[in-house]
């Protein structure tokens with residue numbers, strides 16, 4: 044579809060919230076990489092989280108808190124987003140942004156490598172939604188954890204599922220994403236495992252957002 048059409052259609056469905064737009068635009072100025080999800084992906088996340096009445100959400104990969112704020116806005120009353128980030132500077136900026144958005148009471152930023160932190164958060168579950176958006180080489184491991192900690196009927200969502208256009212390449216052709224090729228393929232194959240997930244789909248955003256419903 045032409046870009047003008049996509050922008051027109053998106054505009055009909057509401058502008059990006061100014062608080063969230065500010066977080067997204069200011070993130071690079073604070074020295075963080077411009078790798079958050081975009082406004083359309085944010086709306087998809089909000090819609091998916093609301094559709095399953097989410098009260099407990101876990102996010103892997105916080106960056107500056109942009110997607111965490113979208114998820115927090117979708118929470119049912121009394122709900123909480125736990126988000127995990129291993130870069131101390133990212134976590135610091137995220138906490139500032141979350142406070143600025145008035146969402147400090149709804150989002151907890153946990154610092155550390157996700158594979159170390161996730162086992163410590165199991166007692167907070169089971170979770171309604173797990174959003175995976177960190178290092179691609181561990182996506183299959185994060186999914187294994189999510190399959191054990193997302194409730195029946197809950198959602199697992201993974202961003203960058205096209206692996207920056209490298210998903211179909213041989214690992215040796217994928218450069219710095221070589222370890223991500225087998226990991227992302229295993230991630231997607233596991234989402235399609237009917238013993239674990241009752242349905243799955245690829246939302247064809249520019250990066251590919253994979254979603255599945257826990258059986």
Ligand SMILES: C[S@@+](CC[C@H](N)C(=O)[O-])C[C@H]1O[C@@H](n2cnc3c(N)ncnc32)[C@H](O)[C@@H]1O
Pocket residue numbers: 078079080103104105106107108109110111127128129130133155156157158176177178
């Ligand atoms: C794509 S960004 C997350 C963007 C964020 N979800 C958003 O859309 O606003 C990925 C983040 O994951 C963090 N990260 C990478 N590997 C990680 C790991 N093993 N454990 C925890 N965080 C990690 C990075 O430091 C980075 O901030």
